Amino acid sequence: MSKFLFPALVALFLVGCGGGSSDAPPPPPPAHAYAVEFFGDSTLVTDYDGQQADAPDYAASATKLPISNRAVKGSVVIQTVGGVPILDLVRASDSSAVAANFAINDAAKISQDDYRAGLQDFVTTAKASGHIAILVESSPYVDNPTADAARQQYEAIKAQVAAAMGATYCRLPAHAWTLAEKPDGLHPNDAGAKWIGEQQLAPCMRGLKA
Numbered sequence: 001m002s003k004f005l006f007p008a009l010v011a012l013f014l015v016g017c018g019g020g021s022s023d024a025p026p027p028p029p030p031a032h033a034y035a036v037e038f039f040g041d042s043t044l045v046t047d048y049d050g051q052q053a054d055a056p057d058y059a060a061s062a063t064k065l066p067i068s069n070r071a072v073k074g075s076v077v078i079q080t081v082g083g084v085p086i087l088d089l090v091r092a093s094d095s096s097a098v099a100a101n102f103a104i105n106d107a108a109k110i111s112q113d114d115y116r117a118g119l120q121d122f123v124t125t126a127k128a129s130g131h132i133a134i135l136v137e138s139s140p141y142v143d144n145p146t147a148d149a150a151r152q153q154y155e156a157i158k159a160q161v162a163a164a165m166g167a168t169y170c171r172l173p174a175h176a177w178t179l180a181e182k183p184d185g186l187h188p189n190d191a192g193a194k195w196i197g198e199q200q201l202a203p204c205m206r207g208l209k210a
Contacts, residue, residue, distance in 0.1 A: 036095055058194045059197040065210060076109050077115060077122060095210075122135075135159075
């Protein structure tokens with residue numbers, strides 16, 4: 001073989017195999033800081049019975065996706081968070097999706113018409129801001145059938161809004177809730193939050209990106 005041909009073949013082999021260079025382009029940065037930003041009430045807040053993490057935390061661990069949790073005790077869908085209207089926070093959210101988990105306090109504090117309008121505004125604002133809108137089904141009372149009947153009425157409105165407006169309705173899978181998971185009858189402890197995060201929220205997050 002010619003002494004000029006052999007180096008040329010080696011060079012051709014290296015180019016064809018990608019040899020001789022490790023300068024692969026870096027992966028693109030994420031488009032957003034979070035995959036999901038959660039808004040909701042105290043059932044998503046870490047605070048009960050020695051709880052180590054809240055439900056969104058467990059969902060983030062299960063999906064390996066970053067989340068932000070803006071849930072606030074006692075809040076309703078038309079309220080503010082830290083003095084800022086929820087809709088303004090939705091507009092400014094650095095996330096792919098925004099999720100609303102409201103119903104329990106709403107059933108006690110605001111009318112069904114105001115609740116429906118609040119959910120519609122949430123979905124409309126989310127979509128107009130480029131976010132995926134997720135409406136999360138709330139978890140039930142364990143030992144208060146009267147309060148839970150009211151919650152279910154508001155949940156029916158939430159499901160209707162999601163269907164009518166093309167939002168994701170993140171359903172709560174069937175589960176036999178007990179005081180072992182909700183010691184005060186409503187707020188999940190660590191075991192309850194883990195179940196909600198892994199069994200309800202995580203499946204609704206799969207396929208999202210930050």
